[in-house]
Amino acid sequence: MSLLKLALACALTLAPLPSLAQAAPASTAILHPADLGKLLPDAVFFRGQTATTQARNSGGIKFADGLYLVTALVDNSGYSTGIQEKYQAYLLTEVPLDFHGQKLIPGSYGIGIIKPNGSPQFVVQDIGAHDLFTVDAATDAKLHRPTPLQVVAGEKAGSYRLYFGRNYIEFTRAE
Incomplete structure (x- = not known):
């Protein structure tokens, strides 16, 4: 009988472990x-x-709830010069985003960095090439290995940086 009690005690002790692993x-x-x-x-x-996407120049985020943000540079050679200037990459987001107070709802967008007055600005367009907003971007002269496009964690928890070479825009997931 004591062997049966020992087996039962072990089974009851180990039973919660799989549920703990799933709850992580x-x-x-x-x-x-x-x-x-x-x-x-x-x-x-x-x-x-x-427009063809450039997989080698892509990045994204998989959020803890399983939703995604995906972005990639595009081959914009078939577009007019005015569109090419602003439409450098494609952004697909399943979550709302905040770019310096500008909210972006889930969807697909054309994005890019422009320098109208020498200072970088981040521009977002809907898929009809209509400007939604433009916000100031920054330049990171200390970035060791700039690539045409990359997504990295920002300096604050929950913030991210989208780099176009050394120019970047910092953003967060909006509520």
């Missing part, structure tokens, strides 16, 4: 080009035509 909170992860193979489309629609 997921964490937010920065996604690199190698992580985006199944998420990133080969081409995206913008202003009446399609």
